[in-house]
Amino acid sequence: xxxxxxxxxxxxxxxxxxxxxxxxxxxxxxxxxxxxxxxxxxxxxxxxxxxxxxxxxxxxxxxxxxxxxxxxxxxxxxxxxxxxxxxxxxxxxxxxxxxxxxxxxxxxxxxxxxxxxxxxxxxxxxxxxxxxxxxxxxxxxxxxxxxxxxxxxxxxxxxxxxxxxxxxxxxxxxxxxxxxxxxxxxxxxxxxxxxxxxxxxxxxxxxxxxxxxxxxxxxxxxxxxxxxxxxxxxxxxxxxxxxxxxxxxxxxxxxxxxxxxxxxxxxxxxxxxxxxxxxxxxxxxxxxxxxxxxxxxxxxxxxxxxxxxxxxxxxxxxxxxxxxxxxxxxxxxxxxxxxxxxxxxxxxxxxxxxxxxxxxxxxxxxxxxxxxxxxxxxxxxxxxxxxxxxxxxxxxxxxxxxxxxxxxxxx
Numbered sequence: 001x002x003x004x005x006x007x008x009x010x011x012x013x014x015x016x017x018x019x020x021x022x023x024x025x026x027x028x029x030x031x032x033x034x035x036x037x038x039x040x041x042x043x044x045x046x047x048x049x050x051x052x053x054x055x056x057x058x059x060x061x062x063x064x065x066x067x068x069x070x071x072x073x074x075x076x077x078x079x080x081x082x083x084x085x086x087x088x089x090x091x092x093x094x095x096x097x098x099x100x101x102x103x104x105x106x107x108x109x110x111x112x113x114x115x116x117x118x119x120x121x122x123x124x125x126x127x128x129x130x131x132x133x134x135x136x137x138x139x140x141x142x143x144x145x146x147x148x149x150x151x152x153x154x155x156x157x158x159x160x161x162x163x164x165x166x167x168x169x170x171x172x173x174x175x176x177x178x179x180x181x182x183x184x185x186x187x188x189x190x191x192x193x194x195x196x197x198x199x200x201x202x203x204x205x206x207x208x209x210x211x212x213x214x215x216x217x218x219x220x221x222x223x224x225x226x227x228x229x230x231x232x233x234x235x236x237x238x239x240x241x242x243x244x245x246x247x248x249x250x251x252x253x254x255x256x257x258x259x260x261x262x263x264x265x266x267x268x269x270x271x272x273x274x275x276x277x278x279x280x281x282x283x284x285x286x287x288x289x290x291x292x293x294x295x296x297x298x299x300x301x302x303x304x305x306x307x308x309x310x311x312x313x314x315x316x317x318x319x320x321x322x323x324x325x326x327x328x329x330x331x332x333x334x335x336x337x338x339x340x341x342x343x344x345x346x347x348x349x350x351x352x353x354x355x356x357x358x359x360x361x362x363x364x365x366x367x368x369x370x371x372x373x374x375x376x377x378x379x380x381x382x383x384x385x386x387x388x389x390x391x392x393x394x395x396x397x398x399x400x401x402x403x404x405x406x407x408x409x410x411x
Contacts, residue, residue: 005120013128016064025078029111051258054227067125077112090218106411107147141388148380160383167376170351179338188274197226221403232292237265240344269344287315287324304347
């Protein structure tokens with residue numbers, strides 16, 4: 001346990017099971033993360049996201065915790081743990097690379113209620129959560145725990161090691177003309193990424209196996225799937241409806257199933273969340289991009305100031321990774337700058353790219369060709385620990401490499 005102003009033994013961490021209390025934790029943390037939504041709409045959005053497959057398809061699940069004083073029912077602070085299927089690769093005694101399925105937990109929603117601040121309660125809560133996560137009921141000792149810190153190195157005191165990823169901002173300029181897609185490219189709609197991620201998942205398995213076979217260094221990674229993309233896209237669809245639709249009465253966000261909402265989302269903007277390129281000669285997939293829309297409002301200029309975030313890029317084994325990625329990003333740029341005739345698809349001023357998502361060659365071209373700004377501080381600082389001391393020490397010394405430290409597993 002880390003030192004705190006309070007005695008950690010005076011507090012207990014409890015899992016929240018009932019919707020009323022879970023909603024209360026989100027009402028309290030809404031001030032930090034509701035963005036342009038009302039508190040009520042933010043709480044509803046979190047419940048809708050809780051219907052997504054990545055949060056409720058065993059063993060994937062979202063768990064909410066709160067810290068209480070021993071013997072009290074009052075919640076002092078709260079947090080969430082998103083448990084997801086993950087991988088551990090290592091070379092065995094025979095020189096063969098083995099994959100072991102493990103669980104990872106991503107911590108989010110860490111929030112101390114205003115009246116309880118200044119007592120070190122968040123530190124106590126995360127210490128207790130880390131210990132709880134190590135138990136078989138959650139991740140077990142073979143799993144790993146990570147987070148995206150908005151408060152710099154704060155979580156180092158809880159044993160997390162930062163693996164900070166810089167950002168690159170690619171500027172956008174409104175083109176004024178409708179988008180005309182170029183031959184060889186196809187836009188990809190919401191909830192249609194399944195086949196693409198199946199290819200990417202298999203590619204990741206091969207690539208990580210190859211790396212471990214070559215250097216003998218263990219690797220860990222989430223097991224990527226289209227469910228990750230759907231979580232981001234449900235988020236954007238909800239924003240699109242709540243911020244811009246004049247009549248959203250046909251959505252019953254409180255009671256409808258995800259299947260029902262997903263069918264209605266298909267008719268709402270934004271429509272497209274990605275782009276793929278297919279080789280005209282062979283019909284093989286050359287590569288694809290997945291992105292997310294983020295909405296903001298510039299109070300000084302009294303207008304929306306939105307941006308697009310690249311969530312995942314992929315290029316097939318038979319094609320040049322740098323060339324295809326650049327072509328895809330250029331097409332993404334053209335699409336984002338075009339006139340789409342809807343407020344959900346207007347006022348985009350940049351594309352945000354985590355630098356782990358692109359090669360140094362691609363990065364250099366984006367800087368020179370488009371004036372992209374790079375090396376920018378990422379306010380979501382990646383940090384990780386392993387759930388047992390031996391592997392945690394190995395991870396911190398570079399004996400285990402964290403793959404897929406990108407936007408995709410962000411929570």
